[in-house]
Amino acid sequence: MQAKQASTLVIVGAGGHGRVVADAAVCAGRWTRIVATERSASPRTGQLLPGVELVPLDVALALPDAEFHVAIGANDVREREALALGARELATVIHPAASVSAQAQVEAGCFVAAQSVLAPGARLGIGVIVNHGAVIDHDVRLGAFSHVAPRAGLGGKASLGARVLLGTGANVLPGLAVCDGAVVGAGAAVCATIDVAGTYAGVPARRIR
Numbered sequence: 001m002q003a004k005q006a007s008t009l010v011i012v013g014a015g016g017h018g019r020v021v022a023d024a025a026v027c028a029g030r031w032t033r034i035v036a037t038e039r040s041a042s043p044r045t046g047q048l049l050p051g052v053e054l055v056p057l058d059v060a061l062a063l064p065d066a067e068f069h070v071a072i073g074a075n076d077v078r079e080r081e082a083l084a085l086g087a088r089e090l091a092t093v094i095h096p097a098a099s100v101s102a103q104a105q106v107e108a109g110c111f112v113a114a115q116s117v118l119a120p121g122a123r124l125g126i127g128v129i130v131n132h133g134a135v136i137d138h139d140v141r142l143g144a145f146s147h148v149a150p151r152a153g154l155g156g157k158a159s160l161g162a163r164v165l166l167g168t169g170a171n172v173l174p175g176l177a178v179c180d181g182a183v184v185g186a187g188a189a190v191c192a193t194i195d196v197a198g199t200y201a202g203v204p205a206r207r208i209r
């Protein structure tokens with residue numbers, strides 16, 4: 001999953017989530033140099049974290065032998081920035097304190113945070129975030145650029161479509177599906193398949209927008 005050795009990791013996104021990813025990347029110990037950058041008219045300078053220098057986007061894009069990770073929590077923005085990287089290689093960052101089954105499949109550009117669990121048969125599409133303490137049970141599928149927020153979870157064989165946000169502490173019962181682009185609010189319990197995009201909240205989750 002993380003077999004390839006690249007010397008430099010460029011983290012695109014220097015906000016709170018960028019700091020979390022940078023911290024995990026440092027802990028992972030896989031890169032000899034880690035830098036962070038952001039798309040901004042007045043980019044910041046200095047360090048995102050100790051040892052993680054902030055560099056302008058054009059400088060970051062020109063670095064040789066680099067892998068890129070888009071560390072932006074908002075699913076649509078993360079997808080857009082990943083597409084803007086074109087043919088550049090997307091790196092997955094996995095915190096060493098995550099529990100990742102050897103039978104889990106993780107595509108490029110994913111982030112798997114500390115204390116999260118990927119059970120056997122879990123499949124993560126490109127650019128997925130599995131945040132702190134999230135539990136992805138056996139045979140769960142997470143669509144491209146979806147985000148499972150801290151302490152959220154999915155039961156066995158459940159699935160999220162592309163760009164779904166499963167809010168903090170929310171749960172999807174085993175075997176159920178959430179369609180592309182849906183937002184599930186913090187603390188919700190998805191007790192029936194969601195097949196119309198919208199915002200869902202509560203226990204059981206109901207559409208609020």
Ligand SMILES: CC(C)(COP(=O)(O)OP(=O)(O)OC[C@H]1O[C@@H](n2cnc3c(N)ncnc32)[C@H](O)[C@@H]1OP(=O)(O)O)[C@@H](O)C(=O)NCCC(=O)NCCS
Binds near residue numbers: 149183200
């Ligand atoms: C569900 C959510 C998306 C709604 O956001 P919103 O569209 O801006 O909605 P509002 O804040 O205007 O709230 C609309 C109504 O839903 C209620 N509501 C909002 N979030 C709720 C939630 N998680 N559970 C239950 N009710 C909720 C509000 O109290 C409000 O009720 P009212 O109309 O009776 O006053 C948002 O509150 C949420 O839970 N986001 C998840 C955030 C998260 O976990 N991010 C991960 C970061 S890593």
